[in-house]
Amino acid sequence: xxxxxxxxxxxxxxxxLSVGRWVKVMVILCxxxxxxxxxxxxxxxxxxxxxxxxxxxxxxxHEQMGAETQGINPSVILLDVRxxxxxxxFLVGASLAAVGVSxxxxxxxxxxxxxxxxxxxxxxxxxxxxxxxxxxxxxAGFSAVELLxxxxxxxxxxxxxxxxxxxxxxxxxTLLLAGVIINAVLSALILFISSLLDSTSAxxxxxxxxxxxxxxxxxSILVLALYVVIGIGLLCGQARNLxxxxxxxxxxxxxxxxxxxxxxMIFFTSALxxxxxxxxxxxxxxxxxxxxxxVRMVLGPDHRLLLPSSAILGGCFLATADTIARTVLxxxxxxxxxxxxxxGGPFFIYLLVNxxxxxxx
Amino acid sequence: MNVCYRLSELNFxxxxxxxxxxxxxxxxxxxxxxxxxxxxxGKTSLLKLLAGLLQPTGGTIELYGKALxxxxxQELARKVAMVPQETQILFPFTVADxxxxxxxxxxxxxxWESAEDVRIVQDIMQVMxxxxxxxxxxxxxxGGERQRAIIARALAQEPRILLLDEPTxxxxxxxxxxxFEILKRxxxxxxxxxxxxxxxxxxxxQHCDRLLLLHESRAFQVGSPEQVLTVDHxxxxxxxxxxxxxxxxxxxxxxxxxxxxxxxxxxMAGIPIEGQHNRIRGQQQRRRGxx
Numbered sequence: 001x002x003x004x005x006x007x008x009x010x011x012x013x014x015x016x017l018s019v020g021r022w023v024k025v026m027v028i029l030c031x032x033x034x035x036x037x038x039x040x041x042x043x044x045x046x047x048x049x050x051x052x053x054x055x056x057x058x059x060x061x062h063e064q065m066g067a068e069t070q071g072i073n074p075s076v077i078l079l080d081v082r083x084x085x086x087x088x089x090f091l092v093g094a095s096l097a098a099v100g101v102s103x104x105x106x107x108x109x110x111x112x113x114x115x116x117x118x119x120x121x122x123x124x125x126x127x128x129x130x131x132x133x134x135x136x137x138x139x140a141g142f143s144a145v146e147l148l149x150x151x152x153x154x155x156x157x158x159x160x161x162x163x164x165x166x167x168x169x170x171x172x173x174t175l176l177l178a179g180v181i182i183n184a185v186l187s188a189l190i191l192f193i194s195s196l197l198d199s200t201s202a203x204x205x206x207x208x209x210x211x212x213x214x215x216x217x218x219x220s221i222l223v224l225a226l227y228v229v230i231g232i233g234l235l236c237g238q239a240r241n242l243x244x245x246x247x248x249x250x251x252x253x254x255x256x257x258x259x260x261x262x263x264x265m266i267f268f269t270s271a272l273x274x275x276x277x278x279x280x281x282x283x284x285x286x287x288x289x290x291x292x293x294x295v296r297m298v299l300g301p302d303h304r305l306l307l308p309s310s311a312i313l314g315g316c317f318l319a320t321a322d323t324i325a326r327t328v329l330x331x332x333x334x335x336x337x338x339x340x341x342x343x344g345g346p347f348f349i350y351l352l353v354n355x356x357x358x359x360x361x
Numbered sequence: 362m363n364v365c366y367r368l369s370e371l372n373f374x375x376x377x378x379x380x381x382x383x384x385x386x387x388x389x390x391x392x393x394x395x396x397x398x399x400x401x402x403g404k405t406s407l408l409k410l411l412a413g414l415l416q417p418t419g420g421t422i423e424l425y426g427k428a429l430x431x432x433x434x435q436e437l438a439r440k441v442a443m444v445p446q447e448t449q450i451l452f453p454f455t456v457a458d459x460x461x462x463x464x465x466x467x468x469x470x471x472x473w474e475s476a477e478d479v480r481i482v483q484d485i486m487q488v489m490x491x492x493x494x495x496x497x498x499x500x501x502x503x504g505g506e507r508q509r510a511i512i513a514r515a516l517a518q519e520p521r522i523l524l525l526d527e528p529t530x531x532x533x534x535x536x537x538x539x540x541f542e543i544l545k546r547x548x549x550x551x552x553x554x555x556x557x558x559x560x561x562x563x564x565x566x567q568h569c570d571r572l573l574l575l576h577e578s579r580a581f582q583v584g585s586p587e588q589v590l591t592v593d594h595x596x597x598x599x600x601x602x603x604x605x606x607x608x609x610x611x612x613x614x615x616x617x618x619x620x621x622x623x624x625x626x627x628x629m630a631g632i633p634i635e636g637q638h639n640r641i642r643g644q645q646q647r648r649r650g651x652x
Contacts, residue, residue, distance in 0.1 A: 014457060014479055014482075014483060014495060015455055015457045015458075015495055015496050016457055016458075016461060016474055016479060017473065017474075018473065019473055022473075105452075108451050109451075110451065110452070240465065240468075243454075243458070243462065244462060244465060246450075246451070246452050246454075247448075247450050247452075247454070247459070247462070248448075248449075248450075250414050250445070251443075251445065251448070253413070253414060253434050253438075254412055254413075254414065254437075254438060254441070254442065254443040255438055255462055255463065255465050255466060255514075255518070256434050256435045256437070256438030256439065256465055256466030256518075257434055257435075257465065258433065258434045258435070259434070296452065296453070300453065300454075300455070300458075301452035301453055301454050301458075302454075302458060304473075
């Protein structure tokens with residue numbers, strides 16, 4: 001199998017990633033993202049056609065003034081409900097995909113995903129504790145939940161690494177087993193916390209745990225965007241290090257990489273991104289596994305290209321999945337985690353079976 | 362004599378058993394040093410200690426007069442390159458990707474490969490005969506092609522010292538010869554020091570300036586192939602009798618394994634080597650006559 005397409009040919013025929021090709025791929029993907037988001041914006045309980053969207057966006061301030069006079073104003077739906085929610089979906093999807101790429105390289109395992117490995121669960125436990133302790137309404141708003149989610153993700157990641165890593169390797173089944181066990185323990189702890197809550201809060205917690213996106217206020221989205229952009233930016237800065245780590249820690253070291261430093265950096269950033277994603281969206285699985293895998297098949301494994309591409313497409317994927325979750329049983333909403341799990345589960349099994357066959361063959 | 366590695370009173374163990382004990386060694390700059398010894402004698406561990414992949418349990422390793430631990434990964438990788446015994450790469454990196462990774466240590470930040478990097482890598486891939494594989498993924502290569510690609514990656518580091526762990530184990534004889542030719546050329550023309558672990562005593566004898574025979578966590582013998590490869594030494598270390606004569610071209614000791622442990626080890630001891638040699642030659646001539 002020779003890789004074809006944009007990732008290969010370069011002017012002098014030597015297959016290396018050039019700046020020009022990188023820019024080209026990024027421009028194409030950004031265009032795809034914009035088009036995808038515009039398409040998603042149209043759908044919902046009420047369809048808002050593209051022409052109307054354009055008009056609303058053009059006259060943002062004007063339309064908002066007229067909002068009070070009409071009953072259901074499309075501009076209110078669009079600007080106060082749909083757009084913020086879509087942006088949150090995009091940011092969360094981008095984070096999860098970027099973390100998935102990094103974990104896969106770090107653990108040398110294409111099945112790694114923050115949800116499967118229990119890292120999202122750790123973040124969820126942290127966030128649930130913050131809710132239980134009332135930290136969320138302590139005025140700090142967003143940040144107390146965020147901080148505990150980050151701590152939860154970081155501690156889980158560290159524990160996982162210590163448990164599953166033997167002789168610098170992490171066999172697939174050890175890793176998955178570790179993930180299953182970590183998830184089980186975390187679920188028990190989250191259930192314990194939820195039983196301390198009154199029934200309304202408990203229901204909210206469950207809905208959140210299923211992975212659900214709700215609109216955030218624009219200032220909160222800005223904070224989230226800041227986290228996500230910084231986090232993904234830091235991971236992109238590690239792209240070449242991820243390339244080396246993907247071929248093994250010992251070769252990476254003899255090729256001149258400060259392995260421990262790079263690992264700490266990647267762990268920390270992944271925990272930050274997972275924490276942010278889980279704090280606003282709960283447990284959304286499989287995005288971090290499916291997207292990097294699909295992108296790798298098309299663009300190749302070079303993380304300089306793979307990581308940002310996966311982030312953009314992960315964002316698009318989750319935005320689309322959330323649009324489906326909002327519309328398929330409208331006016332009832334499904335948690336978006338249901339959609340991603342329904343896509344991701346079979347995909348995961350396919351990969352696992354394929355991998356086994358490849359190992360035997 | 363210019364020493365690059367100086368190991369003194371080196372001790373190393375993974376858990377219980379000592380792999381290396383009170384181990385002293387000096388690697389001379391510009392030599393080809395072969396590490397030989399039975400399975401489990403610590404050859405690979407020693408190589409990994411030299412590469413900084415393992416930390417000594419006791420004692421010191423100095424490289425160019427400076428403790429090895431004080432080198433950063435980057436400083437070390439500019440001087441020392443390592444070719445591991447076996448390389449498995451999970452993700453579909455192309456051969457070009459893999460060889461370019463050798464340039465990592467000469468690049469800054471997270472930037473792109475320079476035109477010079479690409480030129481160097483292309484030259485090396487030409488030499489290692491992997492240039493035509495540039496677009497192929499590493500996974501689909503044969504064992505020999507993989508090994509050549511990995512050696513190309515090590516050469517792309519432009520190291521002063523090259524550590525190789527059985528580099529020719531998976532290669533056919535043509536590529537074995539090619540690889541040693543390349544190693545010799547690097548050694549002769551650019552003064553690259555080569556430390557090579559080998560299971561093949563003949564290969565080690567033929568291509569190394571000095572040999573280190575490891576036995577029971579110690580350096581059993583160090584010296585020229587003539588000094589190290591004697592019937593007595595090999596019997597002591599490998600518990601096995603061999604025939605030793607001279608390689609017809611290089612004149613280095615050549616080892617022939619006995620035909621079968623039961624019937625030949627007793628009878629062989631009595632036959633002088635020359636006689637044995639003539640008898641084999643006679644058989645060959647007779648066979649040729651029959652054809």
